[in-house]
Amino acid sequence: MKTLLTALLITTSVIAQAQLGIFNETADIGSPKFQGSAQYDARFGEYQLTGGGTNVWSSHDEFRFVYKKIKGDFIFNAETRLLGRGTDGHRKGGLMVRAELSDDAQMATAVTHGDLLSGFQYRPAKGSEVVSKMSEITQADILQLERHGNTFTVKIAQKGDTLSTVSTAEIAMPGELYIGLFVCAHHAEQLEDASFHNVRIYRPAPDDFRPYRDYIGSHIEMLDVFTEQRDILYSEKGSLQAPNWIPDNSGFIYNADGLIYKLKFGQTKPEVINTDFATRNNNDHVISWGGEMLGISSSSGEQEYGSLIYTLPFAGGVPKRITPTGPSYFHGWSPDNRWLTYTARRNGQWDVYKCKADGSEPEINLTNNEKYDDGSEYSPDGQYIYFNSVRTGHMQLWRMKPDGSEQTQLTFEENMNSWFPHISPDGRWIAFISYGDDIEPGDHPFYKHVTLRLMPTDLSAPPRVIAYLYGGQGTINTPSWSPDSRKILFVSNTIIE
Structure with a gap:
């Protein structure tokens, strides 16, 4: 366990451990009143996050994050569930990438809320307001966040259905990002739980891939x-x-x-x-x-x-x-x-x-x-x-x-x-x-x-x-x-x- 620089506005310690599945570290981003946690159960391939925080919104964020670094394009999939009845209908969880670990960093999320709304939320520039694109599909539990260059796309589905595109946005993010799972209570005095199954991060074939000659x-x-x-x-x-x-x-x-x-x-x-x-x-x-x-x-x-x-x-x-x-x-x-x-x-x-x-x-x-x-x-x-x-x-x-x-x-x-x-x-x-x-x-x-x-x-x-x-x-x-x-x-x- 190590103490992070306060300049990062991460109020808890980062835990780097083999028990985090495909991810390396977990931390609270911003200044939640209550410390969150992250666990991985290899028997069921399940991640469970507990987190506080007032919101992932406006120009500043507070939430629990389990993450690693990634370079280049990716396709990020997971089955996501917010657990229990919750306190606030705007509690949220999902998939996220961030340019930094600061609370006002550029970021993009495929997100689901306690009130059943799901969609694409992103901060196009450091310190800017969050842009929100919600889907007509409610109760979505399958989330996908994809990067191709500076094009970010979110697709969602109810489990068993095919994925539908919510929106696409051009966001000039760095080549290397923090990628992971998050949960936010949307309430300063509460902790909320989320579980994630079948979490996969695919790094796709390059654009100049030659079929039947090049392989990944x-x-x-x-x-x-x-x-x-x-x-x-x-x-x-x-x-x-x-x-x-x-x-x-x-x-x-x-x-x-x-x-x-x-x-x-x-x-x-x-x-x-x-x-x-x-x-x-x-x-x-x-x-x-x-x-x-x-x-x-x-x-x-x-x-x-x-x-x-x-x-x-x-x-x-x-x-x-x-x-x-x-x-x-x-x-x-x-x-x-x-x-x-x-x-x-x-x-x-x-x-x-x-x-x-x-x-x-x-x-x-x-x-x-x-x-x-x-x-x-x-x-x-x-x-x-x-x-x-x-x-x-x-x-x-x-x-x-x-x-x-x-x-x-x-x-x-x-x-x-x-x-x-x-x-x-x-x-x-x-x-x-x-x-x-x-x-x-x-x-x-x-x-x-x-x-x-x-x-x-x-x-x-x-x-x-x-x-x-x-x-x-x-x-x-x-x-x-x-x-x-x-x-x-x-x-x-x-x-x-």
């Missing part, structure tokens, strides 16, 4: 689809893609740098699965039902074909080529492991195909549609093949019988492009990734604002968001459900130094 860092995360708690299992500075949960529940596999890796739960050192000559493997790989075999997509054959499909024992070995021509991208085994389903381009057209798992018979075109079809996967009971298609304008989810009949559209969203439906082992749920309307319907690029969403297979409820993240290509291309149908694995992306 990766987190492999585990998500409980019912509690929506997220845990980072493994991270690297490079590109990790498409985790598959191993059916015996021992760990997961993923691809990186053309190879397939296996990592057991609780361990930190991945091991390479021997794929012999196949060393240019992409993110379309799937473990067979029961876990005995592995299907991969690899550009290790003739160059003119691009990606081809191979199978090999899960323990490793020499891959057996299944598709005679390409490009072909593997997406799923039938529950009896007798069939493979995949996306392939034939005669200039992308369609869903299936073939015998041993490659003994000619492939069968299931969709034969001039528009782009992709992401095929069998349901656990073998009654359907789910896929995504752009044939009605936006990329939507579909399903059909395994013989290609009864092709039926499942989603009808005009502002979303949804990919890669993955069916839970109990057959009840569809997990998938969605891009916004800013992406071409037939594209699923790296490094974008995306959401993971969940809907029941009986279509009794609309899709709901279960994770807000920065990712895209490689996030959840292939099946990643846990055997108990409760959790999924996925990849999020950020610059890691």
Whole structure:
């Protein structure tokens, strides 16, 4: 514990401790009458802040802050809740960046209030009045604050909904800022509490990023689809893609740098699965039902074909080529492991195909549609093949019988492009990734604002968001459900130094 300079107008001591999660320090900013605190519970990924202070407003602020320094652009997300009934309807909490730790510093916040108002509040210059832009959305608990150069944007949502932009502002802030979580009681004689879950600070790809040539860092995360708690299992500075949960529940596999890796739960050192000559493997790989075999997509054959499909024992070995021509991208085994389903381009057209798992018979075109079809996967009971298609304008989810009949559209969203439906082992749920309307319907690029969403297979409820993240290509291309149908694995992306 150390005493801060009074010139900073921070009336309490700064606590630098490992218990603050992704942040380094916590302090009261300004001169609250009562000292606040900050705690982090790693079991639940929860931050809890207690703070006093009269306001974050006008030309001076008083509040509790947990923070660290950050340089450059960022995307800052968190689920935010003010706890209890509170004393003042204007009590507030949320996400903040500050140019300094002084009480009159330039700052920007994504904020929620006790009276249910949420929005964007910022001080454009040191000592100036705060500008407030409130949203029509009330009771927002998902907050996002983004910086791109000197452009700051706030988006909010009620949990389960997609994010909506509140406002954007040009603020000439320094390149390095203090970034963190805050709570303010809006009452000199009170302390108030706020909790924050699934706190993520993404450092996005630079503007001159070159797709499929440049890569940033990766987190492999585990998500409980019912509690929506997220845990980072493994991270690297490079590109990790498409985790598959191993059916015996021992760990997961993923691809990186053309190879397939296996990592057991609780361990930190991945091991390479021997794929012999196949060393240019992409993110379309799937473990067979029961876990005995592995299907991969690899550009290790003739160059003119691009990606081809191979199978090999899960323990490793020499891959057996299944598709005679390409490009072909593997997406799923039938529950009896007798069939493979995949996306392939034939005669200039992308369609869903299936073939015998041993490659003994000619492939069968299931969709034969001039528009782009992709992401095929069998349901656990073998009654359907789910896929995504752009044939009605936006990329939507579909399903059909395994013989290609009864092709039926499942989603009808005009502002979303949804990919890669993955069916839970109990057959009840569809997990998938969605891009916004800013992406071409037939594209699923790296490094974008995306959401993971969940809907029941009986279509009794609309899709709901279960994770807000920065990712895209490689996030959840292939099946990643846990055997108990409760959790999924996925990849999020950020610059890691």
